[in-house]
Amino acid sequence: MTLTIVSLLPRLQNTNGDAENARVLATRARWAGLDATVVEAETAAQLPPRVDAIVLGSGSDSSLDESRELLLTMHDEFRRWGTEGVPILSIGTGWELLSWGIELASGRSIEGLGILPGRSVPRANRVTGDVVVKSPRFGMLVGFENHARDYVGAEASPLGRIRAGHGNGRDSGQEGAVMGDVHGTHLHGPVLAKNPVFADRLLETMAARAGLEYVVGERAQTVDAYASAARAAQLAAAGVSES
Amino acid sequence: MRYAPAILVGRLTRFAARLRKPGGGSAVPGLVVNRIAPKYLKRTLSGFPQGLVVVSGSSGKSTTTKMLVAILRAHGVDVFTNPSTANISQGLTSALLEQADWQGRVPGDVAVLEMDEGHGALVMQGVDARVVCLTNVMVDQIDRFHDSEMVASMLARIAARAGESIVVNADDAYLERLAARVQPGVAVHRFGVTDAVLAASPRGLGYTETSDVRLSSGTDVLVETVDGASAVLDDAGASVSIGLPARGVHYAVDAAAAYATAKAVLGDRFSSSTAADALSAIPAVFGRGERTTVRGHDVEFVLVQNPASYQLNVDSIAPGTEQIMFAIGSDVRDPSYFWPTDAGSLGRVSIVSGSKSAEAALMLAYDGVEIDRVEPDLGTAVDAFLAMPAPASGVKTIVFTADAMRRTRAHLGLAGAE
Numbered sequence: 251m252t253l254t255i256v257s258l259l260p261r262l263q264n265t266n267g268d269a270e271n272a273r274v275l276a277t278r279a280r281w282a283g284l285d286a287t288v289v290e291a292e293t294a295a296q297l298p299p300r301v302d303a304i305v306l307g308s309g310s311d312s313s314l315d316e317s318r319e320l321l322l323t324m325h326d327e328f329r330r331w332g333t334e335g336v337p338i339l340s341i342g343t344g345w346e347l348l349s350w351g352i353e354l355a356s357g358r359s360i361e362g363l364g365i366l367p368g369r370s371v372p373r374a375n376r377v378t379g380d381v382v383v384k385s386p387r388f389g390m391l392v393g394f395e396n397h398a399r400d401y402v403g404a405e406a407s408p409l410g411r412i413r414a415g416h417g418n419g420r421d422s423g424q425e426g427a428v429m430g431d432v433h434g435t436h437l438h439g440p441v442l443a444k445n446p447v448f449a450d451r452l453l454e455t456m457a458a459r460a461g462l463e464y465v466v467g468e469r470a471q472t473v474d475a476y477a478s479a480a481r482a483a484q485l486a487a488a489g490v491s492e493s
Numbered sequence: 494m495r496y497a498p499a500i501l502v503g504r505l506t507r508f509a510a511r512l513r514k515p516g517g518g519s520a521v522p523g524l525v526v527n528r529i530a531p532k533y534l535k536r537t538l539s540g541f542p543q544g545l546v547v548v549s550g551s552s553g554k555s556t557t558t559k560m561l562v563a564i565l566r567a568h569g570v571d572v573f574t575n576p577s578t579a580n581i582s583q584g585l586t587s588a589l590l591e592q593a594d595w596q597g598r599v600p601g602d603v604a605v606l607e608m609d610e611g612h613g614a615l616v617m618q619g620v621d622a623r624v625v626c627l628t629n630v631m632v633d634q635i636d637r638f639h640d641s642e643m644v645a646s647m648l649a650r651i652a653a654r655a656g657e658s659i660v661v662n663a664d665d666a667y668l669e670r671l672a673a674r675v676q677p678g679v680a681v682h683r684f685g686v687t688d689a690v691l692a693a694s695p696r697g698l699g700y701t702e703t704s705d706v707r708l709s710s711g712t713d714v715l716v717e718t719v720d721g722a723s724a725v726l727d728d729a730g731a732s733v734s735i736g737l738p739a740r741g742v743h744y745a746v747d748a749a750a751a752y753a754t755a756k757a758v759l760g761d762r763f764s765s766s767t768a769a770d771a772l773s774a775i776p777a778v779f780g781r782g783e784r785t786t787v788r789g790h791d792v793e794f795v796l797v798q799n800p801a802s803y804q805l806n807v808d809s810i811a812p813g814t815e816q817i818m819f820a821i822g823s824d825v826r827d828p829s830y831f832w833p834t835d836a837g838s839l840g841r842v843s844i845v846s847g848s849k850s851a852e853a854a855l856m857l858a859y860d861g862v863e864i865d866r867v868e869p870d871l872g873t874a875v876d877a878f879l880a881m882p883a884p885a886s887g888v889k890t891i892v893f894t895a896d897a898m899r900r901t902r903a904h905l906g907l908a909g910a911e
Contacts, residue, residue, distance in 0.1 A: 267832030270859075277859055312642055380827075394827040439829020443855055473858040476867065479851035 252285040253456055254298050258306040258324075258344075260290050262317050266396065266438040268307025268341040271449075274442040275303055275456075278449055281467030284457065294323040301327075301336055302456045308342020308438060311398075314360055318347055321363055328365050331432075335459060337452040338365075338432040341441070342397060345427070345434030346370045350403065366427045366434045368403030373419055381415030381437060382490045383425040388448040390492055392484045393437030401427065401436075409435050414488035431455055444481060446474045496533050496597035499526050503590045523586030533597060534586050538620045541573065543603040545620065546758055549610050549651050550628030550662075551644060552699070552799055553747045556738070557628055558607040560751030560772055561758075565603065567771035568759055573601035585616065603758065614650035625655040626754040628747070629700050630667040631801050641667060641701040655679055660754045662746070663713065664691070666702035682757050683713040684749040686742070687727070690716050694742050696808075699801025714753040716745045726752060726769075733765050736773035743805060748772050784888070787905055788879045791888045796898055804834045806892065812838060814887030818878045819857065820847040820871055822896030828852045837861045843881065846874035847897045871897060872904045 257272035264270070272288045279286035289298045309317055321328070328348070331338060338348075346352045348365040355372040362369070376398040383391040391410060400419030408418065409426025417425030417436060426435040431452075435441065442449035450466060457464035485492055503526040526533055538545050548558045562574045575588040585606065592599045608616065630644050645667040652659050652671060658680035661668040672681045685708040686698070697703055708715055715727035719737075724745040726733040733752075737744040752772070756763045783794045795810070797803040810817070819842050821828060828849055837860045845854040850869045857864060868874040878889065893901060 264833055266827075266829045268829075270832040274859060310642055394829055439827065440832050440856070440859070443859055444852075473855065476851050476854040476858060476864075479867070480855055483851060 251460055251462060252287055253279050253302045253460060253462075254300050255286065255288050255303045255305065256297065256301050257288055257290045258304055259292055259309070259317055259320055260307070261292055262313040262320075263307040263309040263344050265308050265310055266342070266394075267440060268344070268438055269305060270440055271307070271339055271341075271442045272303075272305040274440060274449055275305070275453060278446075278467070278470055279453055279456075279464070281469040281473075282453070282464050283467065284462060284464065293320060294327070297324065297327065301331065302460060303336060303452060304331060304338040304340075306338070306340040306344035306348070308344050311343070311354070314343060314347065314352065317343070318360060318362075321347055325363055328363055332365055332430060335431050335455065337455050339442070339452065340366070340432070340434045342436060342438060345436075346399070346401075348432070348434060349401070349427070352399070355398070366404070366429050366432055367407065368401055368427050370399040370401050371420075373398060373400045377416040377419075379415055380484055380488055381417060381425065382413040382485060382488045383410040383415075383417065383437070384413050385410030385448075387428075388445060388451055390481075390485070390490070391437060391441070391445045391448060392481050392488075393435075393441050393444065394439055395436040396438055397436050401434075404434075409433060413490045444477055444484075446470065446477055497595055499533060500590065500593055500595060500597045502526070503586075507587070507590065522590055523583035523588075526586050526590065527583055534589070534616070535619045537589055537593075537597065537599055538585075538604060538606070541599075541601055541604045543570070543758075544623030544657075546603060546605045546624045546626070546754065547608050547613070547617070547622045547651060547654070548605070548626045548628070548750075548754070549608040549613050549648060550626075551610060551631035552801060553628040553743060553750070554607050556744065556747040557626065557750045557754075558605060560748055560775060561626070561754050562605050563771045563775055564751055564755040564768045565605065565758065567767050568755075568762060568764065570759075571600065571602045573599055573604045575606050608651060610644055610647050610651070614647045617651050617654045620654060621656055622654045623657045624660060624754060624757050625652045625658075626660040626750055627652060627662065627665075627668050627671070628750055629662050629665045629698075631699055631701055631799050644701075645671060649674070658682055658757045660684065660750065660757055662700075662750065663708045664698060664704050665700045666704045667700075669704050680757075682753050683708055684715070684746070684753040685713065686716040686746060686749075687718075690719060690742060690745075693719070696804055698742065698746065699799075699804070714749045714756070716742070716749050719745045724748065728752070728756075728765055731765065733769050735769050738775045740809060741805060743802070785907070787907070790879060790883060792879070793888050793890045794898065794901075795890060795892045797892060797894060800831050800834050803831060807834070807836045807839065810839065810890055810892075811887055812840075814839070814890055815841075815884035816878070816881060816887070816889045817842045818874065818889070818891045819845045819853055820874065820891065820893040820897035820901065821845075821849040821853040822871075822894045822900065823848040824894050824896035825849055828856060832856060832859075835860055841865070844868055844874045844878050846871050847894070871900050875901055875904050 260269040276286040349362040352360040378396040404427035408424035507522040663683040663685035717725040717727040
């Protein structure tokens, strides 16, 4: 039994290294003694028969239409994964494309796949910088945000509350959107490596669905000490305590 | 006479800055002159008899600029150029002041400037260039340049200042699109690599988007083959053998860029053999693969500036190199964009340091690299690394970002820490 993690559209949707979260999941699964593999899929035809988790990273605005066309060919699969409880992590424009839609500054709208509630709307200025989010499921999350749009309509089911940074904006005080095991977030880059609790919750779900048990591996504990140090530096800079 | 008072004030400021920090260069005199004589920079840059040549792009602009200057000088042209650390407005003015007479006039037939892609668009407002050479579009510090579109649009603004020609990397799809929109009357010259050279780089050349087709032999300057630190260029069908300052396809591409730009600048005066000799005589580029002796050890310094150079440089570290130190400094605000790279070939790293040491260690660990020690304090880490007995295989190798490089060199009392 091999856990299969799909990295979706890595060619277009890996601007900030977000797609590497697929590798983080597979690596942690292997450290726990489980078989795991990452399959990169640019089209529906490249999807493997069994899917245990999906990672969809962020791209640039110029690739929104192209990525949307590709994702639309997997619309049924997305609905099924969402219903069946396959963990999905979507980041930045990847998340926006799974939402109800994207309103561009030009006035044009792009219809999303409607997998996650809410839509993204333009903001006056791009925000970039550290983010700290207190999540009821995953504890204190740290990351980096870089986006030119806010997100509205996820007020009933955010990933967590903002402790530092902007997040969804529009004075919501919230970050991200969650629906079952489908997650959308602005937290760019290796969010699962920096937030091992987040990674491990997803891995526990994946393992349980596959009839396996996930116990954090020994190597992960060594590596998580680096994550702890990185988190401590970021939390200190943001003036937020870990608890 | 117009600028004599401003030049005098700039000189006095420079004198004061040197009293404060002996031996150091400073951007402060430039800042002062830009404030009291805001048109000085534009007028001086536009005033060279054979015009202004600008080199910009995400990566390779320092090397390309050095190569271009060497080729032009070998042709007997008197060139004014800026040190690569002075590629933004106040630094440029400071560099001009270094050479200026009391009226602010700077000697030289032609100016060749390396221009920061972020500040260049602003500096170039109102400045007329003859030739603009663009190297490539890569995503650099992600929090500074949010995406490739932004880099490309800034380069387009610099390119729009070219009155005679632009020289672009034909393998970079962003630059090809930019070249398609050049104003009427402005010529487009191209350089690039052959299919075989591209195929020999399994990870590609690092451009955000590589063009679908290569240039064909005949009209432009092509990198035909690369063999270690030597390469063969195809200049409109004729083979030109050159030596490179170090191993690597990216140096060959930089050489092709400089060669093509020199051709555009010199026209009929250009000699391919003079250019080839000048390129082959260029010493190793500072910081990248630089070998030096420190505290009785051979040490190799490897500078990484963006994911592409990181991958190329990591791949070029000999397998089995026993002692490697990694230092990522505060110049990398968020290392996320380095994650698509793979440093797994290193196997083991002795020390990870710098203000982003924890994030660097995390990234290396997920690449499967074993880490012996994480020491955020760079001075402590450098001392500990150099105190280790000489390695049984390979040389002590320090991989660092620009900020960590400056701090390391300052700590060791080496030149070029500024």
